[in-house]
Amino acid sequence: MHTYEQALQAGKQFLLEHDDYLVVSHVQPDGDAVSSTVTMGWLLSCLGKTFTMINEGEIPSRMRFLYHADAIVNMTEQPPERKFKAIICVDCADFARVGLTRQYFEEDAIILNIDHHPTNNGYGSVNIIKSDAAATAEILFELLQLFDITWDKDIATAVYTGLLTDTGGFRYANTSPNVMTVASRLLEHGVDGPYLAQTLLEEVTLPQIRILNKALSSLQMSEDGRVAWVVITPEDMQECGAANEDLEGIVNYTRNIRGVEVGIFFKVINDNAVKASLRSAGKIDVAALAQTFGGGGHVLAAGCRLEGKVEESVEKVLKQVNTQW
Amino acid sequence: MHTYEQALQAGKQFLLEHDDYLVVSHVQPDGDAVSSTVTMGWLLSCLGKTFTMINEGEIPSRMRFLYHADAIVNMTEQPPERKFKAIICVDCADFARVGLTRQYFEEDAIILNIDHHPTNNGYGSVNIIKSDAAATAEILFELLQLFDITWDKDIATAVYTGLLTDTGGFRYANTSPNVMTVASRLLEHGVDGPYLAQTLLEEVTLPQIRILNKALSSLQMSEDGRVAWVVITPEDMQECGAANEDLEGIVNYTRNIRGVEVGIFFKVINDNAVKASLRSAGKIDVAALAQTFGGGGHVLAAGCRLEGKVEESVEKVLKQVNTQW
Structure with a gap:
């Protein structure tokens, strides 16, 4: 049995030992799925890796402002031309949730599975699962602490988005002391919390x-x-x-x-x-x-x-x- | 010019050197006014002081669940029988905001003025004003750190109420990193954040x-x-x-x-x-x-x-x- 800290270290190792990655999240991506995907993409670019981010479908319009969200490829519109060996699945409670993106996994693909859903069965080659995390973004915040990277407003905004949306604006029962501590650190990095609350939680369309x-x-x-x-x-x-x-x-x-x-x-x-x-x-x-x-x-x-x-x-x-x- | 830390120390001194206090807040009390009033009452009872909490009007029904909120006297219904010398005004942007409660101040009353409104002119004998605090509750949290007291869920809930309501559920521009750090500490003391969000922010009446x-x-x-x-x-x-x-x-x-x-x-x-x-x-x-x-x-x-x-x-x-x- 691995501890959470050991899992984080194994995840770090996974991210260091390959050169080229595919990052996927679940179908019908929500705030945490998009947040986790772009956060992972940012980390990989900090590490000098090549990577591709895809999703089975479209990114919701209200999340497209996020740093690099426009680089997440809608595979139905722009199918990747090749398969990938090193896969990172973020916020996918079970393997089926990756949807059609799995056709771009090599047959002998190795998977890093990062998730907070209690039902996650550990389908990855390496698994970072913390079921009392409010969001996968919260786990990624902790994973990022293991790397020597410079935080900026854009990436802090991406992580905050996952926390904000998966806690219903810090209102659900998963709003732990740690969620608030992480949110505090992210605000210190310049996140515009009110703007995100307005855009992600309060804005409605006329049909709505x-x-x-x-x-x-x-x-x-x-x-x-x-x-x-x-x-x-x-x-x-x-x-x-x-x-x-x-x-x-x-x-x-x-x-x-x-x-x-x-x-x-x-x-x-x-x-x-x-x-x-x-x-x-x-x-x-x-x-x-x-x-x-x-x-x-x-x-x-x-x-x-x-x-x-x-x-x-x-x-x-x-x-x-x-x-x- | 006093620093904020000096002001907190002066406030501590004020709370130690008298035996009997009147605690008031502004007319038409909101979440932070009620929160600050009962928090101050709790501190005074920890210090073994006698105290009276009054407000010009009624405490909103959705805040009556707060620890000791039922002890805040609606002075219109139950006028105090005497005047007070040592007054604590919480969350009152200017002196007029105490409303009719001022008739229970002795002519030579000394006032401790604790507030976060930028327009507060320092009408107290002792003033603790921090205009970048989101709520008076945030200042009281910091004041309470100076005392050797044991936090429990009830008082943490009272302080959290002020933070939650004055930041619109951690959504307004005043939601600073410090607000989130304080919220985290309060959740560690057992605050039921989702219950408070539901009761104070989401619940509506049928007429509403x-x-x-x-x-x-x-x-x-x-x-x-x-x-x-x-x-x-x-x-x-x-x-x-x-x-x-x-x-x-x-x-x-x-x-x-x-x-x-x-x-x-x-x-x-x-x-x-x-x-x-x-x-x-x-x-x-x-x-x-x-x-x-x-x-x-x-x-x-x-x-x-x-x-x-x-x-x-x-x-x-x-x-x-x-x-x-």
Whole structure:
């Protein structure tokens, strides 16, 4: 069994002993995935290595301002012309999460696996896994301490982005004392925290705000005030010009109402199917609730799919909630 | 000229040399005011002093969970029966901010003034003013280091509350490296950061969410997408059961839309008066804008009052914005 410190040293060795690397992260990259990819790219360039950064898909537009994020190749648009032997996977909970990028791994590829997900099974040749890290960015910050490199605002900004997004702006339960200490060090390197919070957490698009408005207009509460829910239909989506990603976070508005224990977002798929996203304020296990409908998730955040008309689905879920008090 | 360290030492001396204190903060207390008041009360009880904490008004309900917040006396309801000689004013930018509590100061009262507002003129007998502190709580954290006291979760929670609320959840420009270091230390003392973020920053009441929905339903954008605005009428307020405090933060929804440079919240007062709250994304000085209508504020956040019907007022303000590009 290796300790975390030994793993960091083995990672350092891996980064020193090859000359040419492929850096990948998970499909549908989030803030921490992009942050980790460009941070690793920056380290490799500091070490004088050649490297290629690819992702199966597109980098979200709100992260493109990051140092070297434009150098992450969308492999669907610009497939690499060769395969790679030394691979670095960042923020990939399991190997399948690298998606189609694996076709650019040599058959005898060796992999450095850096991740913070507790379910990571250590699929790499070298593994740096710290499951109590809030973000892969937090692990990379510690890995970078082993190298004689000069921090600047750009790279500190990249690392801060991973911390900020994976902790929901220092609000989730993973916001440890170490997260705040690392954030403090990064701010000392000149990170513009308010700008990042605005760009990455607060900025919304017009379709997002329109669909939020639609959802809030449909808000209903149970008589006892413990359950709140909203409904969005395909017609609402079309009218607002909204895509699925624009729905993110809407369910929180239901759960955040004072006194509400369960907040639910019902998304009508068609006349006979509804998706429900469930959020709990703490008293109710919504994963168990979702499981009764064949869904799943976490204690505080879960989801399920229901067959039937939306009115029936709402009734079914509310009835089930009422058995849980 | 005293250094900050000398001021802290003088403050320590003040707290040691008397036996009985009155602790006050500003009228309409916010998170930092309540945080600072109870933190000071806790320190005085550690020192074995007698003390009374009062405020001109009520403590906001969402802060009443704080350790000893229920011991802060609303002087309108329970006027103290005597006056005090040794006064501690926390988070009061100027002396007038203590409001009606001053009637309980002896004529020859001596005041310890602890504050982070840059405009504080040092009205105390002893002054601890650090204008680059994000919150008075941050100064109190440093003052507490001078005493041999044992931190626990309750008092760390009180201090964290001031930091969290005065930095908008670690998102405002005052979120310095020191803020994050202090936050880290407080989390080590067992603060439940996610609970505080939920209770103090994310929780909304039903009237709040209803009036937000009304406002978003009125959302309009200029043709070039650089100005967004919403309008709330007295009828909306009544229909939603909303009070003025429920409007806080709504203007940010307009400013947070991607591409928007100026976000405006128009609140109709009556048929002939409108209040406008202005927010800038950075390019436009909304204080200057507000000044042309007799208002004022900061570069990024300002307000003014306009005479006339709301349609005319909207037109006037938009016209003025268009002269500013």
